[in-house]
Amino acid sequence: MSKKVVTFGEIMLRLQTPSYQRISQAKSLEVEFGGGEANVAVSVSNYGMQGCFVTKLPDNAWGDKCISELRAMNVCTKHIARGGDRIGVYFVEKGASQRASTVLYDRANSAIALASADDFNWEEIFEGAEWFHWTGITPALSDASAANCLMACKKAKEMGVKVSCDLNFRKKLWTSEKAGKVMSELMPYVDVLIANEEDAEKVFGIKASATNITGGELSDEGYKDVAKQLVEKFGVKMVAITLRESISASVNNWAALLYDGKDFFKSKKYNIQIVDRVGGGDSFGGGLIYALLAGYSNQDSIEFAVAASCLKHSIEGDFNRVSVKEVEALMGGDGSGRVQR
Amino acid sequence: MSKKVVTFGEIMLRLQTPSYQRISQAKSLEVEFGGGEANVAVSVSNYGMQGCFVTKLPDNAWGDKCISELRAMNVCTKHIARGGDRIGVYFVEKGASQRASTVLYDRANSAIALASADDFNWEEIFEGAEWFHWTGITPALSDASAANCLMACKKAKEMGVKVSCDLNFRKKLWTSEKAGKVMSELMPYVDVLIANEEDAEKVFGIKASATNITGGELSDEGYKDVAKQLVEKFGVKMVAITLRESISASVNNWAALLYDGKDFFKSKKYNIQIVDRVGGGDSFGGGLIYALLAGYSNQDSIEFAVAASCLKHSIEGDFNRVSVKEVEALMGGDGSGRVQR
Amino acid sequence: MSKKVVTFGEIMLRLQTPSYQRISQAKSLEVEFGGGEANVAVSVSNYGMQGCFVTKLPDNAWGDKCISELRAMNVCTKHIARGGDRIGVYFVEKGASQRASTVLYDRANSAIALASADDFNWEEIFEGAEWFHWTGITPALSDASAANCLMACKKAKEMGVKVSCDLNFRKKLWTSEKAGKVMSELMPYVDVLIANEEDAEKVFGIKASATNITGGELSDEGYKDVAKQLVEKFGVKMVAITLRESISASVNNWAALLYDGKDFFKSKKYNIQIVDRVGGGDSFGGGLIYALLAGYSNQDSIEFAVAASCLKHSIEGDFNRVSVKEVEALMGGDGSGRVQR
Amino acid sequence: MSKKVVTFGEIMLRLQTPSYQRISQAKSLEVEFGGGEANVAVSVSNYGMQGCFVTKLPDNAWGDKCISELRAMNVCTKHIARGGDRIGVYFVEKGASQRASTVLYDRANSAIALASADDFNWEEIFEGAEWFHWTGITPALSDASAANCLMACKKAKEMGVKVSCDLNFRKKLWTSEKAGKVMSELMPYVDVLIANEEDAEKVFGIKASATNITGGELSDEGYKDVAKQLVEKFGVKMVAITLRESISASVNNWAALLYDGKDFFKSKKYNIQIVDRVGGGDSFGGGLIYALLAGYSNQDSIEFAVAASCLKHSIEGDFNRVSVKEVEALMGGDGSGRVQR
């Protein structure tokens, strides 16, 4: 039977202007769903494991459709609570060249943000699971959501389920102070932590020396320094640091670093022409969890995660619609993009 | 200078599935804006008067776009307050044949629902205005909104501005009890009341004897009875009753009755093949206000309102994009739909 | 070898708003080409004869595309002159229910309107042809165009080619006075005349007694009267009168009458739900020419023409994309619209 | 736990021209999936039972997508065999008014047509099932497919699973002779037979006296006669006869008759404005199976089936996307199509 990976968080209705239109130009919006933890559940299901996404959705047509889309992606949806008033919405304008993409949230008072402890039976949810993943967005949604997240973490630990977290700081949802406080309480339950330098600083005040994210070359030493501090401070077993160089909204370089508390494993670096940047980080998480659970070596795991995520940037929507075979082909060196007939 | 008509209420982002798709099928949503009072402002501006719409919109891209669309329709937007967190949203599935259209609201906590008295300077707003229109939706949004509405009504009366109201009962927003109580306080300020039999009953418990709305033929006497009761109970000067016969989601009959406290004026009846039903009632209100203000006779006013509204059913979106010339051609008897070259 | 039918006139770029949008709503326009005589050439080519369309088109991408579309429809384009500044354009808003469709022309100074006698070698054009068709639009374009049309008619007569004309009065192009004068000079060359009552009156002042086109029932006697007057006045051999009852922009009744100078042949009447009304008359002409040339009886010819035209109302664009087999099935009585698997 | 309904047959890639375009006009095709038995599985899943669809699909992106769409509709797909070369394809042109819709098949050599007995473990498939449904298309696909169908019927009977069959004669797949022979062997296993008059005649030579399907009024006695003959000849327990009156491709009347070997139950008749006619019959089957299994009375069962199917004609695509609540509202008399807010 395929391995079960539980993820917990918010999934939203994603409404995007067509092509490169600004909201002021849009006569229609493209409908997708997305959210950090749902995206990870989709990734692992795509790779053949059993992604299982836990959230709360309203009992209306949008809640139904969201579940239907997840089911279409092979994600187990049976632990999704129903009720509440609304699904969160976010609007995406896709940027190009020097113009950044924008994400405008309308997520307050969503069903999951207002969900209570009664909505989730963690014991049942984690039955047979090997991995539990969440991101820093889940506890940021509300105090209730932070409490739910903590309860889940505790139960996961108790039942021997591995826990991963992607820091994902969202300044619209909480302050650095609040984030630092809440996340510090959750860190003891985390085995694998995914972060980038900026989030590490914003959430925990952990900085690398003299590196520059916006422009210039990235120094590996700075990133290693951050990874080490995270391991030391919170006792996590593994830290993965993603290394994005934003050349423009159209072109990014992309690589990552994995630290297992002893050794560093650095991936190849890809130069990416971007089709859809949103969900890029989550596809990294999904790839990493799959690879680690599937028993890839640490070096191969970070290569798989980065290659998977590289491919995601060429896929429209939050979900990463690629197969293990496609990811492995890229890991194996074929990024030539030659037509597959 | 053109006559100024002020309207006050909520305008929402209207997201509609393409063609006859259900939400479960939609990969895109068509973007429009709409709301009872905004639709009326658009109508009178289309006819050459100065519609002036008052509301509150968030200070984000959707608020900007909404104002831009109103401005494009020649509506004065300078009294629109900015602030708050969100614009209300509603989702439309267009029905056909025996399947009804559905409207799914996500409007709680909109900027206008949470607007305070400080957001509107009614003295300035009504300067130079001849008419003030609102619907039963505005006081239903929240207690604050009901208070704003009352304040506006009082100031309008004080400044000699005529007031019209479309009952428009929305059961998702309030109960009949609450509606009856709040609306009864507002009625004394109303000169022209627009209603249909169902709303009169739901809001004020006013019933006609032995008529049937869903099926069968409509008896005029029943409607006259309702109109008379409204005039007697609230002292309004005029009551317009719309007479919709829903044969199916695709075909409706449509007519109306005007009562000026003395005489009844009944319009022609139209058999309509429906393109877009939403906003149909508002286009009646817009036509009636224009015709009365422009000095049409009572008979011509009700004919203009019904013809305008008949045409609206052939127009996509909430706004009624027809000219006085087109409405008058239909009033004048040309409903043949022959190609205009 | 298939019979050759030459038609001469203007073909325009047809730009239509999607669905039922008004121009004020359109963010895109659908691209088609259309024009009375081109539509007829397409019809006869569809039925297996050799339609040959003569016009003048600018030597630019739109001229190329127009020729390409005609070629795709199997129309012979080798006698199309190239040059001039522009192709005429017309904008279509599709109506529904009581709202009429509108056609907005931007056709002045088109290549064909400014074409000179040198642009066409009629001797070559009519080589092997059996029929020549034009409409009242061609001489209305300009004096030069009227002269070209006269020249063509003379050469056709000289070479024994049958001539048909569809009156098609366009009030935006010329006055009734001018039309009457010019068309009267052209009538002597015409064998088969297609008209409706309104055009007969507008162009030649020929009226039937006491009939009403917009509403009510049509009296056959009135139409017969018109047909007889046309035969008597101009010596044409056949007159076809189309009988459109416009119930609304969505529903029309449609039938026709053929008069061969001796007998009247009346077709069945169809009740049509309209998909696209523009080009409906031309599809009648195309069907009639095909049927007469193919040797159908007079009764069958008028039935074929009306059935072909009935089907055109269900086809988007100016061109009638139906086969002889489909037309004959409808003539034969199957208008049930049952799915053809 | 919800009741399990197994269906077996072919599902195809459905590619439809947009709007009312003919294939000659299409620049794009809309993607859906559909097939008689799959459509029934979707219907019962929509109503809350567990539809389980059995077929064979190629191991490529289209096979994956098809399964994904079924899963999205809540259909159990775990017994779908994978392999073979291709999924069948059908192209739909939507008709209007007098122009019929056309369905062009490209289904030869599909995976399911070439499937062997080894592809299906019927014992496992029918575990826990209460109903098995197939249509006359399945045995028509190939001799192998007829053999698979027979095997399934035998196993179903053996395991006490009720069997229903929709005759659905397809003249492109086999002759009346072949159909009669093969279907007669399968009839002994059938409990509930769905048919229309035409199919009964084409497959079994069973005719009613003096009725006319294409035009005119339908005589109930004729249909009852057909139903009785089917019961007598094959010993089926129930026969449902659908009564479609095709007024045009845009408008149909729709009703049905249920015969339980003793009494006749006739449904209300609906006048339908058609959005999508394809899949209309299957939605009747799905509604009937649901209603009978859910314990509705015979009269209510036929009303439910007809109301469900009436609504399907307003839904785009093969699948009937309506809820029990919506069907019951229509059964209960509300076909007014009034906006549901």
Added chain:
Amino acid sequence: MSKKVVTFGEIMLRLQTPSYQRISQAKSLEVEFGGGEANVAVSVSNYGMQGCFVTKLPDNAWGDKCISELRAMNVCTKHIARGGDRIGVYFVEKGASQRASTVLYDRANSAIALASADDFNWEEIFEGAEWFHWTGITPALSDASAANCLMACKKAKEMGVKVSCDLNFRKKLWTSEKAGKVMSELMPYVDVLIANEEDAEKVFGIKASATNITGGELSDEGYKDVAKQLVEKFGVKMVAITLRESISASVNNWAALLYDGKDFFKSKKYNIQIVDRVGGGDSFGGGLIYALLAGYSNQDSIEFAVAASCLKHSIEGDFNRVSVKEVEALMGGDGSGRVQR
């Protein structure tokens, strides 16, 4: 109150093939409006000043829509004359890689080209204005248009309104000889001149030594030389020279130079991935006028203009839909295109 900037010229209906289609492929055209001076009015209105566009538009649905779009962009449209026969049209094919974009004009006989002196009351138009902008296209439209432009310039000077001109040579509208003659008469009224090397040579025969526009590196000295000659010859106070390096239709480098008669100010250079190139130059003009009027330093003004214009290349349509905040962020160094949440 916001500063008023008047612009005068032609605005056209812009019809673009979707995506990268050639006209031969297009089944639809995207609808926008654009024109050099209108684009500048939109830019300054976007930045919060009061753009006021003066032109003449036909009194039909396209004229109405054009005004509506301008109003939506916050541009003052009250001085737009109505009348004439048509709005000019231009067709855009978007190029990519080595294939250039093409613009096909159909602008002859537009309302503005045929407008007379009576159509504009310049005294009223310039009331309260601080800036007047036009381009070399306006006088090229017709002799009447050149006369209107001269009259406007004279009145502007008289009323103390600053005048700017963008040379914009259009070889399809006039010859270099004609352009040189007409523009030389207008230059005495110009304060700020915008040009590129090619236009300077084509209109005035002013050349830089030994530079190459199509390929290779651009020498700054050559451009300075051109700027100096323009100042010396015409007495303009400022010259802005845009420096476009066309690497391909997909990638351009973009910078500019400002000369105030004493010092040169050179902007940063941007490497741009192009979404829509048309209107790129106008967005530079709009940015420059805004910055100079808003009191930016010369260096900041040229940086603002170039950054604004850089962003325009990522926006679809002629209008530059960016805010001051977005332009300043890019000026300030953030061209990383990182997602804005």
Added chain:
Amino acid sequence: MSKKVVTFGEIMLRLQTPSYQRISQAKSLEVEFGGGEANVAVSVSNYGMQGCFVTKLPDNAWGDKCISELRAMNVCTKHIARGGDRIGVYFVEKGASQRASTVLYDRANSAIALASADDFNWEEIFEGAEWFHWTGITPALSDASAANCLMACKKAKEMGVKVSCDLNFRKKLWTSEKAGKVMSELMPYVDVLIANEEDAEKVFGIKASATNITGGELSDEGYKDVAKQLVEKFGVKMVAITLRESISASVNNWAALLYDGKDFFKSKKYNIQIVDRVGGGDSFGGGLIYALLAGYSNQDSIEFAVAASCLKHSIEGDFNRVSVKEVEALMGGDGSGRVQR
């Protein structure tokens, strides 16, 4: 009269997901037609010669449409046989960045694959022709197709028609062994052979020493070596080798080499941003045939072919919609992509 170029092979219905969608995301598919030899016929017709495409197509709506599209492109279609069951179909997913485009074929049992010798009258077909072109796909379709190809080659030789072949190995259609055997029998009739290194190796086992296609720099010597071996082994008069460097699915370098048995002619190299890669090779063939037939020098011929093909990469669909003038402009050095007004 224009020179006649005959091509023979399969043309398929090409169905592509919109934008960068994967099949799993597609709700619609874009309709084009394409096939190696048809694409070449289109190219030469575009350049003004008479392309004449020979194939077999089913007698249904798709066969009709395919012929219509070819006719629209000015290709002579009169030798296309009609009959058989189906047109082959292929599905395209467009890749980007590191994700390759995929082509999924559903072409088995197409009319052309099952065509017999009787379907083609080669003597008539080659009448007046100067060139005959086919690709390695034609004989790979089936043994019957290989036999047809051989018969055509023999007749071409007999009638003095020049023969060209593009190797185009398709591993899904046959093995290297089969290909080598069949192609070796056909080579004696070939005058001009087009290949790339990979195909030369896969079909004939001809390898260059130490070159690397996927990454790194290409060594010219290796390619020359391959060209020489092909000339020596088969006696072809000319070999053209295409040199594609796939940097990613979005960016390719593109050049080619021509060997006339004596001298090598190498083209410029282009760096291409890809809009549509499919059909890129065929546009090279079409350009080469045109240039050689039109009498360009060998150096100019290879430059024309490469420039034509470079432009094709910016055109959507299989067909290369560019003119001789556009190709020559690029050959002449203008790849700047500056807007053509």
